[in-house]
Amino acid sequence: MRILLISPARTECAFLGKALRESAHSVQSTDDLRDGLYLGSLEPFDAVLAVAIDENASRSLDGLLPAFAKLPGSPAVIVIMSDVTARERAKALRAGADACFVTPYSIMELQERMRALRRGTTAATRDPAGRQTIRLESATRELVEGKRRICIGKREFLLVECLLRQANLPVPRDELIRYAWPEKESVDPASVNLIVARLRKKLEAHGFAAQLDTVNRYGYQLRAW
Incomplete structure (x- = not known):
């Protein structure tokens, strides 16, 4: 999943970002709510995760939540708060x-909630007849095509997820880098x-029909059928 994480620079928040990245999510981070709103307007995210664990952040969030809910791609908007009443959560x-x-909250529950909210946008492709051809399974970090399965690494997972969003279409190299290495400012194209x-x-080794093509001087394309 492509996640926009807005949280203060605190140890417990850094742990949240680390946990999300280790679970093969593409995480773009900022510590300012208005900066987060701007980033969310530039490109679509699957989820916006806003951590408002102090009074000032909670007040700012109140006024910005409607704008987050209207971001491109209709991301799931999830809020983490501290010492709030049921009325404030409502x-x-x-x-x-x-x-x-x-x-305190469970990171496992948080991730499952995000997946549930975005279940209809699972990275997968379908052929002209509407049959699913290839998909990613985040729980096991596998690439699946029919009865064939491949376990893949975190960067591989993110790269395929980005390509699957535009399957059978060329994806710019810069976009792939931003998606698979969101925590780095500079990445060697190699x-x-x-x-x-x-x-x-x-x-090739597992007999997949899907192919990864190089688009000269542009990027890559995943041909799923």
Whole structure:
């Protein structure tokens, strides 16, 4: 999943970002709500995760939640708060949040809630007859085509997820880098080439029909049928 994480620079919040990345999510981070709203307007995210664990952040969030709910791609908006009443949680939900967690919370439950909210946008492709051809399973980090399955690494997972969003269409190299390496400002293009080469070997070795094509001077394309 592509997640926009808006949280203060605190140890417990850094742990949340680390846990999400280790679960093969593409995480874009910022510590300011208005900056987060701006980032969310530039490209679509599957979920916006806003951590408002102090009074000032909670007040700011109240006024911005309706705008987050209207971001491109209709991301799931999830709020994490601290020391709030049931009335305050209900207020956040009415303002545009899809879910509200209170500290302490379970990261496992948080991730399952995000997946449930975005179940209709699972990374997968369908052929002209509407049959599913290839998909990703986040729980096991596998690429699945019919009865064939491949276990893939975190970067490979993110790269395929980005390609599946525009299956059978070319995806720019820069977009793939932003998706698979969101925590880095600069990435050597050779890193993308290396992962694509590994994926091609795995697809061929396991008899997948899907193919990864290079689009000269542009990027890559996943041909699923």
